[in-house]
Amino acid sequence: MPRRVLHFLICVVEILCINLLCAQSFHMNNCVEKERKALLKFKEALILERDKLNSWKGEECCKWEGISCDNLTHHVTNLDLNAKIFGGKLDSSICELQHLTSLNLCYNNLEGKIPKCIGSLGELIELDLSGNNLNSVIPPSLSNLSNLQTLNLGYNDHMIAYDLEWLSHLSNLSYLDLSNVNLTLVIDWLSSINKIPSLTELYLSGCGLHQVTPKSIPQLNISISLKSLNLGHNSLTSSILPWVINVSKVLTHLDLSSNFLQQSIPYDFENMIFLQYLDLSYNELQGRIPNYFRNMCQLQELYLNTNKLSGQFSYNIQQLCCAQNGLVVLDLSNNSFNEGTIPDFSCFSSLKELYLGSLNIFGTLPKSLIHLHSLVSLYLVDNKLNGVDIIDDGSLSIISILDLSFNQLNGSLPLFEITKLKSLETLDLSHNQLSGSFSQTIGHLSNLMALDLSSNKLNGVINEAILSNLSKLTLLDVTQNSISFNLSSDWVPPFELNTLHASSCTLGPKFPIWLKHFEDLEDLDISYSGISDSFPEWFWNRSSSLLYLNVSHNKINGALPKSFPSINNRFAWERVWDFRFNDLNGSLPRFPELRALFLSNNMFTGSLSLFCTSSFQSLTFLDLSSNLLGGKLSDCWKNFESLKVLNLAKNNLSGKIPNSFGTLEQIESIHLNNNKFCGEIPPLTLCSNLRLIDFGDNSLQGTIPLWIGHYLPQLTVLRVRGNKFQGNIPASLCNLSFLQVLDLSKNNITGEIPQCFSNIVALTNLKFPRNNFHYFSYISFFIEHEEYEFGSFYDKEILALKGSNREYEKNLGLMTSIDLSCNHLTGEIPQSITKLVALVGLNLSWNNLTGLIPSNIGHMKMLESLDLSRNHLYGRMPTSFSNLTFLSSMNLSFNNLEGKIPQSTQLESFDSSTYLGNSGLCGSPLGNHCLGDMISPKHVTNEDEDEDKLITFGFYISLWLGFFVGFWGVCGTLVIKTSWRHVYFQFFNNMSDWIHVTLVVFVIRMKKVFQVQDNNS
Template sequence: MLFKVIYSVLFVLTSVNCCLSAGISSNIRCLQTEKTALLQFKQGLVDESNVLASWETGKDCCEWRGITCSNETGHVVTLDLYYNSSDVYNVETPLSGVIAPSLLELPYLTYLDLSFNNFKGKIPKFIGSLSRLKHLKLAGASLSGPIPPQLGNLSSLYALDLAWNFVTFENLEWLSHLSSLRYLNMSGLNFSEVVNWPESISKLPSLVELQLSSCNLPNVELSSLSFVNSSNSLEVLELSYNFLNLSIFYWMANVSTNLVHIGLAGDQLQGPFPDVFANMVSLVSLDLSYNKLEGRIPKSFRNLCNLELLNLLENKLSDRLEDSVENLSCAQDTLESLSLSGNLFSGSFPDNLTRFSSLKELYIDGTNVSGSLPESFQPLSQLRSLSLVLNQFTGSLPDFTGLSLLRQLFISKNQLNGSIPESIGQLSSLEDLDLSWNSLNGVVTEVHFSNLSRLNSLDFSHNPLSFNLSSDWTPPFQIKSLGLDSCKVGPAFPKWIQTQTKLTSLYMSDAEISDSIPDKFWDLSSSLFELNLSMNQIHGKLPNLSTKNSTFFSLDLSSNRLDGPLPPFPSSVAILLLSKNMLSGPLSSFCETETPNLFNLDLSENQLSGELPSCWMQFQGLFSLNMAKNNFFGKIPSSLGYLKNAALLRLHDNNLSGELPSLENCTELRVVDLGANKLSGEIPTWIGPSLTKLLVLRLR
């Protein structure tokens, strides 16, 4: 977030020379030789989306897409055909083909960007002859083969981006000639054989930003190295997702005192947290997440007065949380994002944390911190996200007055009790609220939701809360995900849920509902993806959901009092759990609608009867099939032999008869329970050789 701003500033700085001369004068047109060169370049490209439709011979090439000319000479200075792969609305396909040498006829070219296209060739050697080039960006262009050392001839180069290609190299000797280089991104390239990478990088005296994420950097000893020609220019150092050791910290301490961003996430750093930050007074952003650092936040952090982002997620820090936070005190006016989740801190919620008045994001999940929460979070009025999940907090929830900017509030899986404060209903910016898995009690009323017009997700599950909402209440929000498991919602099925037309996920299991499901509720099934109403006393019949344009993936209505026949279900359903109801009649309708995605089917403990259908070849993705404790009779259909992915097959406690059909193709079976039926014949000889993964077999 914050370091993206840093990157943007650096890009502006490195691009300024290019852009100052860009533009089109009404009297200046592009040169014919350069137009011809560009048209020859176009001929080597495969342009399926007609991206270069504006590249017509009858038009001034300075007006073509991706081209910028000098407003003084008409020379082409920029060729920018960057493909924006991150834009979900981009319907164009990337360019492919060959990068033609006709670009050599653009002698004043200073900016070349072909990133995220699909060239699938080598980086052309001739690029090293574009002597005025200041920006070369070929990231994600599917390029392969060795990096041509001729790139070392580009002595004027400010920015080089070769990230996320398939290129190879044995050394970085060619880099040392790029004395003007300020930005280098080689993320995603394989550095595993380049043991001298630190020395090569250290020979770049003007380097401001270094991006080497996910490079498989070899684990070399760095503590004795420094930037040989360094002038403290380096400001951004991003080395995340490599395999480094703690010597990287001592190297950084000698590299530059002007470091603004350090990224060492996921680098397998293990051992005591080095106390080397005393001189890094310019540091704004530090990401050390997903490592194995131990101990406390170092005391040298007390010098980091400009720190805005600190991410220590998933380490092994074990100090008293309050003491570690105290070492951040110099940044109490600047720190905006603090992530301490997944560590081993002890103690209570630090009172000194409420002094950090600029905090926008605070994450302290899964740290075993205990005790009560502050009475109020009002001093942290800038908070956008607050997450305190999976700790051992006790007592009541704090007053949330004054947190008008808060968007995410997650305090689930603690030991909080008492009622939910009505001030939570005044969090007008709130989008996601999760208080599940506590011991909160009391009554939930309309007041708790009065100003939550932006709410997208709500989870109060597994709290003994009682809902007292008027039958004609219409919420101010249109929610997408709702969790009310083990809350006291009933006895009536809540009418207000029927107003939620954007609902995709509804969990309302064990909610003391003893009503029927209103017909109008099923009209929401065109948006519902997950529905769990299990363990209630819901009665009535199920409608034909295959006719309602339903999009269910998971449907759990088990442990209710539903009766009547089993209706057809939508083809989208993958998990269908209807056990422990009073459904009756045959399964004849089950084959009427194809459900090719069906993965888990549980119809056990109902009153279903008749012969089992013979359409199981339609459900070859089925993993678990349970139709036990019904009144089925007749033979087990041979089409069950098509369930080659099934691991569990339970048909016990029915009236099935005859011999067991061949299941020798069902080689993934772990559990087969056909007991308490009327099967006859010998135990098949194929069971041992074919069902080698079988753990449970019951035939009697």
């Protein structure tokens, strides 16, 4: 009986289990309705592209992309949408997911604030919001997340924290990353970190941490067991080292790069014997690598680059002997080691990456280095190597990346040596002195993926035979060579290029048809390539992948398409297109989202109306200058929120300047010159980053705005010449400390020149830091550790100097000039203007200025161009003119100057027209002589005789004055002073008696002498 009962009970249990499993299976994918609605509300706040999160529909939310649920309760426990590249905001509906244990939304484009209610998610173990654009203060409510083990808020560049005290409540926290979060206002951050005993990984890179003082270093909590510490890219000094060294005895990863560590590497590091990763790069460390590095036997990666380390190269390498079997990465680039040759690295059996750039290494690349047993990457950038030494059989080498750029390799392309390295995937020989033709032996490098031979002296032809074996090639750069591409129109490349740079090579005159086979082409530079064709239709079908396109300086004709295909790249907002200096025509099309667009020096017509309907939130650089564009500008510029440089110069644009220009808070440079704009300048008070304003040669009117001097502190160039401005020069311009170029010429400005111009620091201080107008519109990365910068350009400006208009580009940031010519200025030239010792050009011509030329004008020793013509200046030219040794252009004509022109080689070299219209001037180089310089020709025989002649008009005057002073100085005194007169005559009486007696005695003696001689005879 009991056995039957037992069997019965077992059957009942089995039936119940089956029913339970069936029920669980039936309900397994059913999520909680409240949480499903919260997820949908969260999705509504996101900005999604096309098919993103398409699975988020229906009732089964546990099957949605990125969602995980608990198998029993069906609550959402995991939300992982990392790197899905969506925008929008982090909606507070996320707080409805009360059972979340992991929330990962990293590397998207989320904006706005972190909801305070996120602190209510008490079951959270992992929170990762890194790599977004969140711009809030870190909510202190995060302190409620007592179960949190991982917190990553790093790389939200606009996030800030005022204190870190809330961290002390996260007792289970083991991983903390606040990299690039603004912590500049956090004072006691060290104490806050010390209160997290479970912390093993800490990342505070780029947080703006400042120098700490010994008093601010807290008592250490010995329970802290950090293994990874990153404090790189801050402003820390060596005072942080005691805390770093003592905070943990088990550190394996330490990054203190890009700080202000000075002097030698401290000896306290000798106890860090567990270090596997050490980065001290980009500091100011001096001396040699210390001896105690011999104890760091577990080192795998060591970065000491960009310091001031010195001593013998070989000695420093010997200090790493204990790690020679485990060291994988070594970077010693950019230091000051003594030896100029590469030491022996043969004992480093595990070395995979070696960086020895900028070490002044000369000679040839030794074969021993190429054939290190495990070396994969070798970087010898910026040295003085002139050759490569590779043994006959290079097949034993596994090196895949070889960078010898910026050296002195010369002669023919050394591919006969390098092509023996069969494993090469990346070869960079750019910026050398290689010559000769492009060799077919390059095809032997069948594994080659990236080849950079730019900026050499190579010539010859690239044909199909050379490229036929390079099936893995993705990058080819032959820029700045004399190479011609000879590829047939029906040639099908065996590779898929991602980057092609062939600027200054010959690809034309026809547009290269073989480009149509590169469906994934992102970077294309075929500028200066001799193309005089139109764009084929297929090219624009391929444009959806193009991020960087440069076809400038060709003769490409025809019109652009009316629209472009949507881009299929996640970095569409970084796209740069450059069409400058071609023969393109027609109206402007509707462009896709771009970072930079250059269309200058073409023949485009029509208006800019389509620009207002395009999506240009990311547009940073826009150059439409030197075209035939017309009409009025629409008031839609508030949509261009990222714009830095705007150039609409040299068109036929008219009407008023739109008020919405004043909303361009990021703008740095505006060129509207040589158009037909009218009205007044709209207020640009929000454009505090402006460095250059050029509204010249229009029909603008009104007065020079006062707000320019109050709200534009960075202004360097102000050019409004050729307009109809009236009124005085506002004294507020003197507040512009950075002002280097001021051009108010050809207006109707009245009043006097402000005395306060001497307050402009950039014009009074020769040591003032001057920055050029250099921009990078596009940066591309193609392999790890190497950064390739494309789209570099200089802003430019036309300045009137030395009597002509000249365009300044690379040197614009160095120019200093003031041009107030062709106005109605009155009064005198202020003496204070001579304090502008950094001024190169000064033009005050065609005004109504009076008075004298400032006597201290010679203090302006940097002057190269001076024009004071067509005024009413009078008086003599100051003698200090002779101190202006750099002066190469001067015009003082048509004034009322008089007197002698100061003598100096510089002044005498000018043409007589320089002084025309000043009837009172005399001397060289004028034909008339000054009074006192007139010498009769018959008395002048040669230069030596003229120099020795004493009897001149000045001599007679001096003689007469000397006689007058001497005579009356003596005789007048004797007449007035009776006592002096008695003494004077008594002196002469005594003197006459003495002379008489002396003569008598002398005569008597002589007589006696003659008598003796007569007696002897």
